[in-house]
Amino acid sequence: MENVKVAVIYYSATGTNYTMGQWAVEGAEAAGAEAKLVRVPELAPDEAVHANPVWKQHLEDTSHIPEATLADLEWADAFIFSMPTRFGNLPAQMKQFIDTTGGLWMNGQLINKVVSGMSSAQNPHGGQEATVKNLYTTMMHWGAIIASPGYTDPVTFASGGNPYGTSVTVDQEGNMQEDVEEAVKHQAKRTVTVASWVKKGMEQQ
Numbered sequence: 288m289e290n291v292k293v294a295v296i297y298y299s300a301t302g303t304n305y306t307m308g309q310w311a312v313e314g315a316e317a318a319g320a321e322a323k324l325v326r327v328p329e330l331a332p333d334e335a336v337h338a339n340p341v342w343k344q345h346l347e348d349t350s351h352i353p354e355a356t357l358a359d360l361e362w363a364d365a366f367i368f369s370m371p372t373r374f375g376n377l378p379a380q381m382k383q384f385i386d387t388t389g390g391l392w393m394n395g396q397l398i399n400k401v402v403s404g405m406s407s408a409q410n411p412h413g414g415q416e417a418t419v420k421n422l423y424t425t426m427m428h429w430g431a432i433i434a435s436p437g438y439t440d441p442v443t444f445a446s447g448g449n450p451y452g453t454s455v456t457v458d459q460e461g462n463m464q465e466d467v468e469e470a471v472k473h474q475a476k477r478t479v480t481v482a483s484w485v486k487k488g489m490e491q492q
């Protein structure tokens with residue numbers, strides 16, 4: 288699985304999905320992949336960001352993380368997306384990045400990329416699954432291959448049991464309510480495994 292390249296693409300306002308993204312990179316690297324963590328650009332106006340000290344601080348603290356580019360999508364064999372739930376859907380920041388991929392889509396450059404999604408929300412039933420499934424709708428348009436975790440490892444049950452993609456609940460202070468680190472790492476490993484199969488299969492064509 289050495290030559291699988293993974294881009295972990297996240298959006299986070301207050302740090303949850305940044306942490307999940309870091310775990311995903313660790314899980315992908317432990318599975319033998321080359322992995323990079325990239326963030327989609329912040330779109331919210333300064334007045335909105337500055338009104339929330341945690342959001343402002345997180346943005347400053349992660350300014351060293353490279354912003355996601357279309358070149359990352361071309362480079363990687365697999366993408367792991369992580370984003371908070373916003374009214375049961377993807378944040379606009381993630382959607383905006385995805386909506387810049389029309390050229391790659393047109394040229395068939397997203398076909399057979401292996402993808403997997405993760406999310407967080409404040410309520411246990413606040414729309415995490417909907418967010419991940421909405422992401423996957425776009426992935427189907429790309430012709431990507433969705434590597435959802437399913438129940439392929441007992442760790443999924445232990446972390447809240449979301450087979451669509453790892454998700455976590457955060458409280459008002461942003462503390463994760465479930466321990467999902469191992470579930471994220473398993474999801475990353477599974478994504479790398481499926482990507483290695485796809486890559487090998489395509490090389491043999």
Ligand SMILES: Cc1cc2nc3c(=O)[nH]c(=O)nc-3n(C[C@H](O)[C@H](O)[C@H](O)COP(=O)(O)O)c2cc1C
Pocket residue numbers: 298299300301302303304305370371372373374375376407408409410411412413414457461
């Ligand atoms: C505009 C907005 C919409 C949100 N919508 C939902 C929602 O539909 N369900 C929910 O449980 N939490 C919702 N939340 C809470 C976020 O999902 C939560 O803050 C986020 O998962 C934290 O992730 P982060 O630390 O990576 O930013 C919303 C938050 C904001 C700011």
